[in-house]
Amino acid sequence: MNDEAACVLFDPGHRACGGCAAAMAARFILDAAGKDTIVVSSTGCMEVFSTPYPETAWNVPWIHSLFENNSAVASGVVASLKKQGRKEKVIALGGDGATFDIGMLCLSGAFERGHDFTYICYDNEAYMNTGIQRSGATPYDASTTTSPAGSCSFGNSRPKKDLPMILAAHGAPYVATASIAYPPDLKKKVEKAINTPGPCYIQVHAPCCTGWGFEGEKTVAIGKLAIETGLWVNYEMEDGVVTKVKKVVRKPVEDYLVEQKRFRHLFKPKRNDAEIAKIQALADRNAEKFGIDIKLKK
Amino acid sequence: MAIGTGCSARPGKSRNNKTGSWRVFRPEFVHEKCTSCGMCRIICPEGCIGENEEGLPVPDYDYCKGCGLCAEECPSEAIEMKKEEK
Amino acid sequence: MLEITEGSHAVADAVGKCRPQVIAAYPITPQTHIVEALAEMVANCEIDAEYITVESEFSALSACLGASAAGSRVYSATTSQGLALMFEVCFNCAGMRLPVVMSIVNRALGAPLSIWNDQQDSISLRDSGWLQLYAEDNQEATDLHYLAYRVSEDHSILLPSFVCFDGFILSHTYEPVDTLTKEQADSYLPPFKPFQRLDAADPISFGLFAAPDYYMEFRYEIDQAAKKALSVIPKAGREFGELFGRDYSGLVEGYRMDDADCALVAMGSICGTVKDAIDEMRDAGKKVGLLKIRSFRPFPAEEVKKALSGVSRVAVLDKNISLGSKGAVALEIRDALYGSQTPVYDYIIALGGRDVRKKDIARVVSLAEEGKGDLFYGLRDEVLK
Numbered sequence: 001m002n003d004e005a006a007c008v009l010f011d012p013g014h015r016a017c018g019g020c021a022a023a024m025a026a027r028f029i030l031d032a033a034g035k036d037t038i039v040v041s042s043t044g045c046m047e048v049f050s051t052p053y054p055e056t057a058w059n060v061p062w063i064h065s066l067f068e069n070n071s072a073v074a075s076g077v078v079a080s081l082k083k084q085g086r087k088e089k090v091i092a093l094g095g096d097g098a099t100f101d102i103g104m105l106c107l108s109g110a111f112e113r114g115h116d117f118t119y120i121c122y123d124n125e126a127y128m129n130t131g132i133q134r135s136g137a138t139p140y141d142a143s144t145t146t147s148p149a150g151s152c153s154f155g156n157s158r159p160k161k162d163l164p165m166i167l168a169a170h171g172a173p174y175v176a177t178a179s180i181a182y183p184p185d186l187k188k189k190v191e192k193a194i195n196t197p198g199p200c201y202i203q204v205h206a207p208c209c210t211g212w213g214f215e216g217e218k219t220v221a222i223g224k225l226a227i228e229t230g231l232w233v234n235y236e237m238e239d240g241v242v243t244k245v246k247k248v249v250r251k252p253v254e255d256y257l258v259e260q261k262r263f264r265h266l267f268k269p270k271r272n273d274a275e276i277a278k279i280q281a282l283a284d285r286n287a288e289k290f291g292i293d294i295k296l297k298k
Numbered sequence: 299m300a301i302g303t304g305c306s307a308r309p310g311k312s313r314n315n316k317t318g319s320w321r322v323f324r325p326e327f328v329h330e331k332c333t334s335c336g337m338c339r340i341i342c343p344e345g346c347i348g349e350n351e352e353g354l355p356v357p358d359y360d361y362c363k364g365c366g367l368c369a370e371e372c373p374s375e376a377i378e379m380k381k382e383e384k
Numbered sequence: 385m386l387e388i389t390e391g392s393h394a395v396a397d398a399v400g401k402c403r404p405q406v407i408a409a410y411p412i413t414p415q416t417h418i419v420e421a422l423a424e425m426v427a428n429c430e431i432d433a434e435y436i437t438v439e440s441e442f443s444a445l446s447a448c449l450g451a452s453a454a455g456s457r458v459y460s461a462t463t464s465q466g467l468a469l470m471f472e473v474c475f476n477c478a479g480m481r482l483p484v485v486m487s488i489v490n491r492a493l494g495a496p497l498s499i500w501n502d503q504q505d506s507i508s509l510r511d512s513g514w515l516q517l518y519a520e521d522n523q524e525a526t527d528l529h530y531l532a533y534r535v536s537e538d539h540s541i542l543l544p545s546f547v548c549f550d551g552f553i554l555s556h557t558y559e560p561v562d563t564l565t566k567e568q569a570d571s572y573l574p575p576f577k578p579f580q581r582l583d584a585a586d587p588i589s590f591g592l593f594a595a596p597d598y599y600m601e602f603r604y605e606i607d608q609a610a611k612k613a614l615s616v617i618p619k620a621g622r623e624f625g626e627l628f629g630r631d632y633s634g635l636v637e638g639y640r641m642d643d644a645d646c647a648l649v650a651m652g653s654i655c656g657t658v659k660d661a662i663d664e665m666r667d668a669g670k671k672v673g674l675l676k677i678r679s680f681r682p683f684p685a686e687e688v689k690k691a692l693s694g695v696s697r698v699a700v701l702d703k704n705i706s707l708g709s710k711g712a713v714a715l716e717i718r719d720a721l722y723g724s725q726t727p728v729y730d731y732i733i734a735l736g737g738r739d740v741r742k743k744d745i746a747r748v749v750s751l752a753e754e755g756k757g758d759l760f761y762g763l764r765d766e767v768l769k
Contacts, residue, residue: 010345011309011310011312011313011345012312012313012317012344012345012346012358012360012361013311013312013313013314013315013316013317013361014312014315014317014344015315015317016343017365018320018343018363018364018365018366019343019365019366019367020343020365021343023343023344024341024343027343027345035584035587036584037584038454038582038584040450047593048593050312051307051589051591051592051593052592052593052594052595053301053302053305053307053592053593053594053595053598054301054302054307054308054311054592054598055307055311055312055314055315056307056308056309056311056312056589056592057312058309058587058589059309059310059587060584060587061582061583061584061587061588061589061590062582062587062588062589062590063450063453063582063589063590063591064590064591064592064593065446065449065450065473065476065480065591066446066472066473066476068442069442069443069446069449069473071443072438072442072443072446072447072450073446073447073449073450073453074450075408075436075438075443075446075447075450076406076408076436076446076447076448076449076450076451076452076453076454076458077450077451077453077454077582079406079408079434079436079447079450079451079456080405080406080434080450080451080452080454080455080456080458081454082434083405083406083432083433083434083456084405084454084455084456088582088583088584105439105440105442105443106439106440106442106443106446108439109438109439109440109443110443112439113436113437113438183340183341215366216365216366216367217365217366217367217369217370217379218370219343219365219367220341220367220370220371221370221371301598301601301602301605302592303481303542303579303580303605304479304480304481304482304542304580304590304591305479305480305590305591305592305593305594305602306480306580306588306589306590306591306592307588307589307592308588308589309587309588309589
């Protein structure tokens with residue numbers, strides 16, 4: 001993989017916040033995919049910060065239509081390329097709101113039809129472009145502007161939708177999760193997805209300093225903590241079977257939670273052991289399901 | 299037509315927007331400590347860290363927003379964040 | 385070659401001969417026969433197209449948008465609720481200047497749910513930037529598809545087109561239609577040449593967002609292109625006439641208008657009934673004519689003004705209603721005639737498939753003569769009590 005290519009295919013001058021994981025994801029994805037790639041973006045942070053007319057940051061062919069239709073637009077692009085005998089790869093890019101929620105119809109349709117494209121969700125776990133509202137990807141107890149913690153609320157009351165499994169159930173040949181905190185792993189998965197015929201899905205954990213409440217310099221550190229606590233699992237599924245999982249020596253979830261303002265209500269004004277325990281249980285369930293724990297010798 | 303038909307644009311235009319003006323803290327690269335591991339160049343969200351002839355990292359201050367990720371992640375602590383003087 | 389065929393099948397035949405490279409469509413009454421016929425053509429390798437069986441009309445047009453941007457001639461068809469579901473994408477296709485052509489088999493919009501004909505669906509997309517052509521019969525519905533591709537793909541236009549024809553009344557009716565041969569079709573409609581396309585060899589970003597410093601300019605250019613179509617449509621229509629003997633150079637078309645005292649104005653299949661009614665009224669000594677609107681977008685205000693300059697009253701038959709205001713066609717006619725003293729009476733008629741007979745047309749003319757207009761024609765008594 002060539003580091004230089006990233007600079008060439010996704011230009012600086014974009015308007016992402018300092019320390020933006022979505023901007024990192026865009027660079028890593030293009031770095032891995034290369035210049036013969038057509039990107040179909042949904043409306044969202046990444047689209048807005050990279051393409052205020054006429055200042056596009058994209059050096060590959062790129063199209064944005066709507067919030068919820070990138071999979072359908074990608075279907076059309078793929079069909080057109082096929083008809084023309086062209087070989088470019090097609091990547092649909094969307095945030096978690098576009099992917100988990102409003103674009104679900106188009107996404108499901110495109111995966112069921114089996115178009116040869118890769119859908120990559122940069123998952124920052126809320127609607128960030130509109131100012132941090134909850135989505136189907138928002139984790140349990142995260143405080144957002146539409147699921148605020150309050151005197152009778154601990155924040156978002158539902159766990160994250162398991163979208164990778166839903167798409168695997170569509171018969172997707174390759175489904176993976178990744179994190180901007182592990183660029184080589186992410187790039188390898190992108191390469192694998194675009195070279196696998198059929199609809200492939202990658203969900204990239206993209207910690208959002210503005211939306212989650214941490215300093216921009218900590219983006220990678222937060223991403224690592226999500227993995228190290230078991231709240232985010234990096235894995236690959238081929239034809240519906242989990243084939244690879246990143247194993248960790250797990251840390252308690254509060255190491256991750258305490259670093260972010262969206263979970264501050266679990267610690268202040270006083271520590272909420274019951275809720276923290278529920279989140280720990282989610283991590284424990286992940287650990288068991290995916291077998292992520294590295295057992296240390298005593 | 300003077301404007302890009304169908305809200306289209308040619309590549310390279312975002313470079314007209316010099317995001318270096320956003321910077322509050324400025325990363326200063328201490329090359330003596332640098333091992334040329336490339337971490338800073340990989341993770342920079344702007345992709346604005348290049349390298350000099352010796353393979354040492356050189357930021358493009360036209361675009362560096364001063365987020366501090368490079369300094370935070372540098373395994374050799376070879377990047378120092380200094381208050382920007384304007 | 386003259387064939388007696390169902391409207392939908394005649395249209396599908398024409399669409400096939402337009403050589404769309406990507407078709408994306410979703411079933412909906414009364415449009416379904418078109419996309420079934422096209423699917424059959426694809427299945428039998430009669431046309432060389434990718435056919436995407438999308439999960440919704442919203443995705444149908446989204447897929448067309450993507451395929452068009454990637455450099456293919458595209459086609460879809462819909463009606464009513466399906467078109468309403470496409471609303472957002474419609475504005476996008478026009479804004480991104482993609483020459484998509486879509487058949488609109490006109491049908492009422494719910495609620496109440498109705499599968500029957502009126503023109504509320506396409507009229508509701510009036511402001512979307514799509515060109516809107518309305519057909520009176522199946523021959524015209526068929527021919528307008530060739531015309532629409534020619535005009536939409538013209539690099540001075542680059543706007544999508546609706547070819548509108550009335551659901552059931554035309555789509556499910558067998559009429560004799562003169563179908564073009566493939567060679568004839570090719571002689572009129574050249575292969576698609578995209579103005580720009582998604583291409584790794586020459587990357588371009590499509591569909592950027594515009595801040596207040598640019599948004600108005602993009603909207604201005606769409607409007608300019610639509611107005612440019614006022615000259616491009618007649619040219620393309622004239623050429624069609626020169627090649628095949630059926631002339632579509634008129635954005636509007638007059639019928640017995642030369643000495644008309646009262647002009648009826650209408651769009652679509654109702655024009656056939658109106659013509660028959662006019663013949664009868666003429667026989668009875670009434671000077672009545674018809675001004676048929678073929679192009680509703682762009683709206684040919686100058687042609688309308690000229691055509692109606694000699695009449696003393698105008699009766700507009702609107703198969704749509706801008707609720708709380710008037711019928712959309714009447715509003716346009718009044719605007720076109722602004723400053724003249726000619727009264728324009730609006731009649732909301734035939735909504736949700738209510739039948740219109742010749743005697744209804746005669747009654748409308750009488751109402752106009754009595755100075756009674758701006759009403760729903762033929763309502764049941766119980767709502768008037």
